[in-house]
Amino acid sequence: xxxxxxxxxxxxxxxxxxxxxxxxxxxxxxxxxxxxxxxxxxxxxxxxxxxxxxxxxxxxxxxxxxxxxxxxxxxxxxxxxxxxxxxxxxxxxxxxxxxxxxxxxxxxxxxxxxxxxxxxxxxxxxxxxxxxxxxxxxxxxxxxxxxxxxxxxxxxxxxxxxxxxxxxxxxxxxxxxxxxxxxxxxxxxxxxxxxxxxxxxxxxxxxxxxxxxxxxxxxxxxxxxxxxxxxxxxxxx
Amino acid sequence: xxxxxxxxxxxxxxxxxxxxxxxxxxxxxxxxxxxxxxxxxxxxxxxxxxxxxxxxxxxxxxxxxxxxxxxxxxxxxxxxxxxxxxxxxxxxxxxxxxxxxxxxxxxxxxxxxxxxxxxxxxxxxxxxxxxxxxxxxxxxxxxxxxxxxxxxxxxxxxxxxxxxxxxxxxxxxxxxxxxxxxxxxxxxxxxxxxxxxxxxxxxxxxxxxxxxxxxxxxxxxxxxxxxxxxxxxxxxxxxxxxxxxxxxxxxxxxxxxxxxxxxxxxxxxxxxxxxxxxxxxxxxxxxxxxxxxxxxxxxxxxxxxxx
Numbered sequence: 001x002x003x004x005x006x007x008x009x010x011x012x013x014x015x016x017x018x019x020x021x022x023x024x025x026x027x028x029x030x031x032x033x034x035x036x037x038x039x040x041x042x043x044x045x046x047x048x049x050x051x052x053x054x055x056x057x058x059x060x061x062x063x064x065x066x067x068x069x070x071x072x073x074x075x076x077x078x079x080x081x082x083x084x085x086x087x088x089x090x091x092x093x094x095x096x097x098x099x100x101x102x103x104x105x106x107x108x109x110x111x112x113x114x115x116x117x118x119x120x121x122x123x124x125x126x127x128x129x130x131x132x133x134x135x136x137x138x139x140x141x142x143x144x145x146x147x148x149x150x151x152x153x154x155x156x157x158x159x160x161x162x163x164x165x166x167x168x169x170x171x172x173x174x175x176x177x178x179x180x181x182x183x184x185x186x187x188x189x190x191x192x193x194x195x196x197x198x199x200x201x202x203x204x205x206x207x208x209x210x211x212x213x214x215x216x217x218x219x220x221x222x223x224x225x226x227x228x229x230x231x232x233x234x235x236x237x
Numbered sequence: 238x239x240x241x242x243x244x245x246x247x248x249x250x251x252x253x254x255x256x257x258x259x260x261x262x263x264x265x266x267x268x269x270x271x272x273x274x275x276x277x278x279x280x281x282x283x284x285x286x287x288x289x290x291x292x293x294x295x296x297x298x299x300x301x302x303x304x305x306x307x308x309x310x311x312x313x314x315x316x317x318x319x320x321x322x323x324x325x326x327x328x329x330x331x332x333x334x335x336x337x338x339x340x341x342x343x344x345x346x347x348x349x350x351x352x353x354x355x356x357x358x359x360x361x362x363x364x365x366x367x368x369x370x371x372x373x374x375x376x377x378x379x380x381x382x383x384x385x386x387x388x389x390x391x392x393x394x395x396x397x398x399x400x401x402x403x404x405x406x407x408x409x410x411x412x413x414x415x416x417x418x419x420x421x422x423x424x425x426x427x428x429x430x431x432x433x434x435x436x437x438x439x440x441x442x443x444x445x446x447x448x449x450x451x452x453x454x455x456x457x458x459x460x461x462x463x464x465x466x467x468x469x470x471x472x473x474x475x476x477x478x479x480x481x482x483x484x485x486x487x488x489x490x491x492x493x494x495x496x497x498x499x500x501x502x503x504x505x506x507x508x509x510x511x512x513x514x515x516x517x518x519x520x521x522x523x524x525x526x527x528x529x530x531x532x533x534x535x536x537x538x539x540x541x542x543x544x
Contacts, residue, residue, distance in 0.1 A: 049429075049430060051426070051429065051430075071429070071434070072429035072430070072435075073429045073431075073432050073433055073434040073435070074432075076431065077432035082430070083430045085427050085430065089426075089427040091419070091420045091423045091424065092423060093419060093420075093423045094416065094420060094423070098419075101413070102413070102416050102417060102420055102431050102433070103431045103432065104432075105413055105417060105431055105433045106432035106433070106434075107432070150431070151430075154430065154432055155432070
């Protein structure tokens with residue numbers, strides 16, 4: 001077991017956003033959490049990345065280590081948990097290359113950094129062409145590639161992705177998910193949260209359904225895709 | 238023409254102080270989104286630390302323990318004081334601002350003013366209510382260039398401030414710390430996701446800003462060798478204006494605006510009675526800001542999604 005989350009509770013201004021989530025992810029898996037807008041998907045990822053405080057009673061371990069003992073930057077640099085945030089949040093004022101290199105800020109394995117950069121450019125050749133361009137000047141699809149590439153550079157045990165399909169045309173969406181599959185095959189575990197339930201379930205091996213801060217269903221993707229409740233609520237009948 | 242050039246030279250020197258102090262203001266504001274209203278007082282503390290260091294070094298040199306020429310004492314004074322004052326900045330950040338990182342911005346502003354008062358009165362307690370005179374480290378040499386009087390001190394002051402601005406510019410452009418600073422200025426919420434420790438970066442930002450203020454303080458002491466505990470207040474406010482005028486986060490902007498402020502003050506004083514200097518000079522600045530509210534190189538602040 002790679003990541004284990006037990007009784008995850010988060011509140012914003014005393015309003016409970018997550019009411020005790022528990023789930024597990026094994027090494028090498030692709031897992032998705034689907035749910036409507038406001039269900040708590042982003043909050044779940046932010047809690048794992050330690051960007052939002054969690055409440056007493058929450059337990060999270062990563063490779064047997066207590067996740068709550070690590071501040072946000074160490075979660076990335078010491079545990080290897082990378083996070084592609086909602087809306088990509090690139091540094092528009094930095095070039096493509098600077099965005100990628102910034103993600104290696106705390107890494108000390110100089111040689112491996114160079115190799116990883118080459119790998120990112122081979123997965124996303126467009127980024128290589130645009131290395132010296134400011135991130136803010138690229139198209140939405142290219143920006144999503146950069147967001148994934150940046151996460152790839154920062155740490156690679158597990159990648160948390162927040163709505164990677166957002167704002168992308170279907171064809172681009174597919175190509176981004178294909179690249180993620182490739183990254184997964186090379187050993188990176190993936191946890192993706194998505195509103196686009198069909199896309200996410202086709203991509204992931206296993207899924208959870210999140211409703212109003214609670215996990216209400218879980219199972220293999222094929223099973224969820226065939227579930228009448230899921231069909232009705234998330235797959236458009 | 239000679240009078241104009243003479244004033245230009247004086248304005249360059251005067252603007253050097255503003256430019257160096259404005260850099261620290263601008264850095265802290267753009268990277269940490271807070272106005273460090275104690276920054277003028279850090280300039281004052283830097284000048285006093287410079288005073289202490291130079292007196293100590295002169296004593297050391299004259300006692301024969303460590304003979305060294307005066308120019309070397311000046312160089313060492315600047316470097317050692319910048320180093321020491323950077324710790325003052327880091328302490329201010331750690332004690333005063335870090336606990337307020339997620340508090341309303343007004344809390345940080347009030348804290349800044351309070352820290353300023355603490356530094357001023359702390360100085361009074363330590364050294365008493367008297368002015369101290371900064372030791373003359375280099376003999377003034379005067380050069381007459383076609384009627385315009387240059388001194389070695391003026392050349393050094395302008396040179397050092399330009400050099401430090403340039404060094405900071407290179408640091409921010411070329412190092413990974415500088416890159417992290419630029420990223421924080423754009424969107425600090427997701428910076429930790431890059432493995433960048435925010436606290437270290439905040440401390441570094443304050444350290445650099447304070448070191449530059451210390452350099453300004455020593456250069457000021459070289460030109461106007463009388464220090465008093467309240468010397469930082471007016472300089473602080475004016476450098477704050479320069480930071481705004483330069484545009485958020487722009488090093489070039491803060492430097493240029495610092496010099497522009499110097500020019501405006503000196504040239505206004507050349508034409509109008511000097512009692513009206515600040516009134517007229519800052520009316521001009523106000524007018525510029527009316528037409529360029531984001532300053533020279535600032536971008537209109539866009540509300541971004543914050544966590």
